[in-house]
Amino acid sequence: MAKKVLVFAEARDNELRNVSFEAIAAGKEIAAGGEVIAAIAGENVSSLTDPLFHYGADRVIKVEDEKLKNYTSDGYGQAFLQIVQSVDPDAILMPHTSMGKDLAPRLASKLDAGLISDATGIELDGETVVFTRPIYSGKAFEKKKVKEGIVIATIRPNNITALESDESRSGEVFEESVEIKDLRTIVKEVVRKSTSGVDLSEAKVIVAGGRGVKSEEGFEPLQELADLLGAAVGASRGACDADYCDYSLQIGQTGKVVTPDLYIACGISGAIQHLAGMSNSKVIVAINKDPEASIFNVADYGIVGDLFEVVPLLTQEFKKVLQTS
Amino acid sequence: MNIYVIMKRTFDTEEKIVIENGKISEEGVEFIINPYDEYAIEEAIQLRDDHGGEVTVVSIGDEEVEKELRTALAMGADKAVLINNEELDDSDQYTTTALLAAYFEDKEYDIILGGNVSNDNSTGQIGPRLAEKLGIAYVTTITKLDIDGTTATMERDVEGDMEVVEAQLPLLVTAQQGLNEPRYPSLPGIMKAKKKPLEEIDYDDLDIDEDEIEAKTETIEVYLPPKKEAGKVLEGEIGDQVEELVKLLRQEAKVI
Numbered sequence: 160m161a162k163k164v165l166v167f168a169e170a171r172d173n174e175l176r177n178v179s180f181e182a183i184a185a186g187k188e189i190a191a192g193g194e195v196i197a198a199i200a201g202e203n204v205s206s207l208t209d210p211l212f213h214y215g216a217d218r219v220i221k222v223e224d225e226k227l228k229n230y231t232s233d234g235y236g237q238a239f240l241q242i243v244q245s246v247d248p249d250a251i252l253m254p255h256t257s258m259g260k261d262l263a264p265r266l267a268s269k270l271d272a273g274l275i276s277d278a279t280g281i282e283l284d285g286e287t288v289v290f291t292r293p294i295y296s297g298k299a300f301e302k303k304k305v306k307e308g309i310v311i312a313t314i315r316p317n318n319i320t321a322l323e324s325d326e327s328r329s330g331e332v333f334e335e336s337v338e339i340k341d342l343r344t345i346v347k348e349v350v351r352k353s354t355s356g357v358d359l360s361e362a363k364v365i366v367a368g369g370r371g372v373k374s375e376e377g378f379e380p381l382q383e384l385a386d387l388l389g390a391a392v393g394a395s396r397g398a399c400d401a402d403y404c405d406y407s408l409q410i411g412q413t414g415k416v417v418t419p420d421l422y423i424a425c426g427i428s429g430a431i432q433h434l435a436g437m438s439n440s441k442v443i444v445a446i447n448k449d450p451e452a453s454i455f456n457v458a459d460y461g462i463v464g465d466l467f468e469v470v471p472l473l474t475q476e477f478k479k480v481l482q483t484s
Numbered sequence: 485m486n487i488y489v490i491m492k493r494t495f496d497t498e499e500k501i502v503i504e505n506g507k508i509s510e511e512g513v514e515f516i517i518n519p520y521d522e523y524a525i526e527e528a529i530q531l532r533d534d535h536g537g538e539v540t541v542v543s544i545g546d547e548e549v550e551k552e553l554r555t556a557l558a559m560g561a562d563k564a565v566l567i568n569n570e571e572l573d574d575s576d577q578y579t580t581t582a583l584l585a586a587y588f589e590d591k592e593y594d595i596i597l598g599g600n601v602s603n604d605n606s607t608g609q610i611g612p613r614l615a616e617k618l619g620i621a622y623v624t625t626i627t628k629l630d631i632d633g634t635t636a637t638m639e640r641d642v643e644g645d646m647e648v649v650e651a652q653l654p655l656l657v658t659a660q661q662g663l664n665e666p667r668y669p670s671l672p673g674i675m676k677a678k679k680k681p682l683e684e685i686d687y688d689d690l691d692i693d694e695d696e697i698e699a700k701t702e703t704i705e706v707y708l709p710p711k712k713e714a715g716k717v718l719e720g721e722i723g724d725q726v727e728e729l730v731k732l733l734r735q736e737a738k739v740i
Contacts, residue, residue: 229647232612232622257642260601261624264577264612273578273700276607289704295604298501299508302705343621347637348648358643364739388740406627406662407644412497412603413519413661421739432497438712442737444729450717459715460732462725472726477740480730 160286161193165248167239168199168211169258175199175207177361178254180214180321182314185281187215187322189250189288189310196220196246198335200238202228208332213324219332220246226339229346230258236265238337243270245335248309250288255313256360263313273305279318279418288312296412296435316361317418352407357391359408364390364421367410367437370397371426371447371466378404380470381425387477393417393437395427411436423473425466429454446470485537485631487528488591489561490584490598490610491521493545493552497603503706517552520599523659526666527629528597529560535631537594538562544583546570550682557677558669564682572687576699577609583697584610585617586690593654595636600625600658608658615656623649625660 164186168179179197186195197216199207201223208219222238239262243251251266253259255277267274279300280291288310290303305311359365366385368378378392385392393415394408410417412432422440427433429445429452437443438457445458446469455461462469495501496514503509517525528539540563541556543549553564567583569575588596596615601608608624615622627646628639634653639646641660669677688694716732718725733740 230642231649232624257625260608261612264607264609265616265622267578267609268581268613268616271578271700273576274607274609275701276609294606294706295495295501295508296606297709299503299706299708301703301707303701303703305701306699308700344623344649344651346647346649349642350646350648352645360643405644406660407641407646409661416606421733421737431500435497439709442733442739443715444733455717456714457712458717459737460729461715461717462722462729463717464722464725468722469726472723473729476726476730480734481740 160191162190162249163193163246164190164195164250164252165243165246166195166197166216167251167253168197168207169254169256170199170201170204170207171358173206175210176254176256177321178256178314178316179211181316181319182252182254183211183215184322185314185319186250186252188281188283191283194218196248198222198239198242200227200235209329210324212328212330213326215322215328216330218330220335221332222335222337224337224339226342229349231342231344231346232261232265233342233344234339235262237339239266240269241337242335250310250312253313255315259313263311267311270309272309272311275303275305275312277315278312279315281319293416293439296416297439298435315418317363352405357389359391359393359410359415359417362391362417362419364388364423365393365417365419366390366423366425367393367395367427368398368403368425369395369427370401372398372403375403377467380467380474384423384470384474384477387474387481395430395433424454424458425470427454428452429457485531485535485594486592487531487537487539488593488596489521489524489528489539489541489556490596490614491525491541491543491552491556492518492599492602493543493549494518494602494604501708503708506706508706515548515552517555518599518602520601520603520659520661522666523661523663524597524599525556525559525561526664527659530664531595531629531631540565542567542584542587544569544580553682554677555669557680557682558673559667560673562680564680566682566684567687567690568684569687574699576701577607577613578700579697580610581613581617582692583687583690584614586692587685588618589691595631595653596656598656598658600660611656611658618656620654620656621651622656622658623651624658626657627660627662629657629663
């Protein structure tokens with residue numbers, strides 16, 4: 160039976176995040192011929208509605224309010240709840256990002272509904288939507304469903320393939336005006352720390368460093384390689400604990416769980432906690448001096464060597480081939 | 485200050501996962517306080533030391549959880565509460581929230597702290613769900629917390645960037661790594677913990693209707709990811725290896 164699916168899109172720096180399009184693709188699957196409605200909220204989001212159609216939305220709802228300039232649970236919670244009430248969907252999808260993680264449980268709690276967090280796959284079993292999600296940071300997986308009523312899920316970036324953009328698609332944009340009051344949390348300041356602007360959870364390529372980088376400066380060659388490849392820089396707990404980098408870069412069972420197309424592990428030994436956070440990456444490259452390091456057990460390609468020798472060479476080689484191609 | 489921490493007992497992060505009869509086996513598994521909840525407990529103790537009051541750590545589970553609750557008491561919490569759900573067969577984040585909400589219904593609290601996520605199911609739902617049920621504000625993934633009177637100023641981690649957020653008590657916050665360095669229980673702490681109050685409440689002693697706590701979601705299957713085969717370790721001069729690697733990444737793996 161065709162279903163009505165509401166997808167909450169998300170923008171960062173006034174650009175839609177790719178996971179929004181992945182969530183629309185997931186929505187299409189669930190809708191099974193029904194309608195996918197994409198909603199976008201913010202202070203000024205008019206320029207963001209077209210791509211939502213290009214990537215498959217049938218209808219777009221936009222909410223503009225100066226109180227939505229910064230994300231707050233209260234502001235977005237009120238706006239989204241009102242959209243949910245006016246659309247009355249069979250299913251709601253959100254990106255499993257900072258925003259989705261913060262907001263989806265609130266919505267689910269308000270609606271007394273079940274929520275499947277961090278879905279990496281979706282399939283239909285008759286009328287039932289079955290979600291795949293990692294547990295124990297990817298050491299295992301589970302298939303899960305909502306027993307009855309509205310289905311709410313958050314979608315992990317980089318796992319469900321977005322549809323091809325079709326620029327001929329368009330549709331009607333509905334403007335929803337919301338009344339936002341009593342903001343109990345106030346954002347005083349936003350400090351940008353992610354240097355390259357490439358977010359770890361959405362990055363297609365990650366260059367990560369471990370204890371082997373030896374110092375804060377030791378991350379520089381990794382950053383150079385990352386900049387060249389448009390990659391994000393990550394780290395193991397060892398590197399964070401040793402104060403070589405900020406905890407926000409940590410990948411592992413504590414820290415972020417990532418699934419990029421390419422993961423380049425530099426000077427990372429591969430403790431089980433770290434492997435849990437990255438071993439589901441599509442292709443893994445390990446660079447380590449110790450041939451016995453357990454990172455080599457999960458790596459597709461390995462180079463036994465000193466990262467301070469290998470990484471700059473790698474940057475050079477990539478520069479060469481990317482220029483000529 | 486009335487300070488509460490919601491805590492979960494989880495597998496040690498060192499544990500490998502073994503599936504037996506379609507379920508994750510707990511045999512021989514070491515358990516710990518969920519690492520993110522440990523930050524919450526540490527922060528709660530520091531808040532109490534600075535502002536006075538009492539820290540109560542609340543957990544849900546079977547009697548085994550007493551061990552982790554005693555650890556929290558040994559770290560410096562004042563009281564512990566175990567909501568025993570052993571007799572409850574069907575539970576998810578909706579259920580857990582309903583039990584906690586029923587527990588907090590007649591409590592006075594200034595702040596409730598928890599981890600931003602558990603390292604087993606990793607849904608991160610409980611904090612925001614509970615705050616919504618209690619009708620209080622919440623701030624997730626905090627890395628710094630200062631309280632002045634009834635105003636809390638926090639730093640929160642937003643995918644690597646940092647937000648400074650202000651809110652009024654009562655408030656629920658969830659801890660992110662970097663908030664503090666959790667202390668190890670001291671020997672005198674461990675001795676004292678044995679005499680601290682640990683209250684056990686059976687879940688059906690809470691003011692709830694059995695129908696109201698029924699899980700909304702269901703796990704159909706649990707499985708292990710396909711084992712990754714060890715790949716190709718390159719050989720030869722480092723320069724040649726690097727050249728070959730780039731070629732493999734472009735032509736074989738096709739990721740660049």
